[in-house]
Amino acid sequence: MFTNNDINFEALKRKAYNGRWATLEDGIIPLTAADPDFRTAPEIEQGIIEYIKDGYLSYGPFSGLPEFKKSVADHFNQEKHGTFSPENVLAVNSAAQGMFLIASYVLQPGDEAIILDPVDFLFKKSVETAGGIVRLCPVDTTTGEIDFEKLVSLITQKTKLISICNPHNPLGKVYSKEILKKVSEIASSHDVWVMSDEIWSDIIYDNKDFHTYSSVSDEAKRKSFTVYGFSKSFGIAGLRIGAVLCNDQEILEDFIEKSNFNSTIEGVSTLSQIAGSVALEKAKPWYKDFLNHLQHNRDLAFKILSRSEIVTPNFPEATFVLFPKIENGMSSDQFTQHVLQQGKVAIVPGSERWFGKGAEGHIRICFSTSQEILEEGLNRIITSF
Incomplete structure (x- = not known):
């Protein structure tokens, strides 16, 4: 194959x-x-064909199709130690869009966000697009380890967000539960949001365990967003489908409202959501x-x-x-x-x-x-x- x-x-x-x-x-x-x-x-190809056979391509619910939200929540709960309900999931048109929406929601112009260095360029771009100021926290390019001393020293009154990439692109590091807990303790003690980009969390080798960020502590659950996508693990980048997950339902509903997902401006192709759902259910x-x-x-x-x-x-x-x-x-x-x-x-x-x-x-x-x-x-x- x-x-x-x-x-x-x-x-x-x-x-x-x-x-x-x-x-x-x-x-x-x-x-x-x-x-x-x-x-x-082939299951994804077949799923798309089956869905359009009756000739209807109507509007879906603004926050995502029920089957999509359920399959993403189940996937995180079964494979990544998550505790998400389907209501904790928002369909977005790519993990990248999720990152940009989160930065816009959390940051006001002039606010600071800490991102890892090196890391994929979309982290920096999403912060800057929201009017935020980027602060770089070094990561060891050999081991992938985060410089926690530097991380703490970067936090100021203006810091509103810490963004992590787990598994890390381009270093391929999987951050352990203990490391993520440390991030959550630092973020919580300074009342800072955390965004965890987990688009690579299905491509993990040697049966290594993966913990979604919000699962590692109550602090992590309280003030965080998780980003997920299908382009890496299922090769459907052109369908532009991803998800934002948040354990706090009130926060997610406010996020949905402020991101204009409660209208026909935003929302994701139903066909793409079916592909995502079938990927997790059957492929x-x-x-x-x-x-x-x-x-x-x-x-x-x-x-x-x-x-x-x-x-x-x-x-x-x-x-x-x-x-x-x-x-x-x-x-x-x-x-x-x-x-x-x-x-x-x-x-x-x-x-x-x-x-x-x-x-x-x-x-x-x-x-x-x-x-x-x-x-x-x-x-x-x-x-x-």
């Missing part, structure tokens, strides 16, 4: 944008945007095979890059990206350009634009493709020098 023969390259060249197959010249291998090269689960066997394939790819990529002497790879506990450290003295942008021109492989530079100041000197490589493509791409990177 996840061999090279299962990839429809013609379809990818027509449809896979965002720095991938449809945007690059023939002959270039994209190991760029975190999006699988494989077609989505788990497909997903487990996919995860197994990804774990083999992670091990293979680590092995190949470890022998290279050009980069030192990290060993991610989660996600399907690697974040190797460049060892030949090049900057992230120089390295990426060299590999594109000489090796015909597209990768993401660890530049400030994409991941913040702390990312410089690294590259990000996506490995959610076939073993053959991955091997070819990595060997091209190494032999281009």
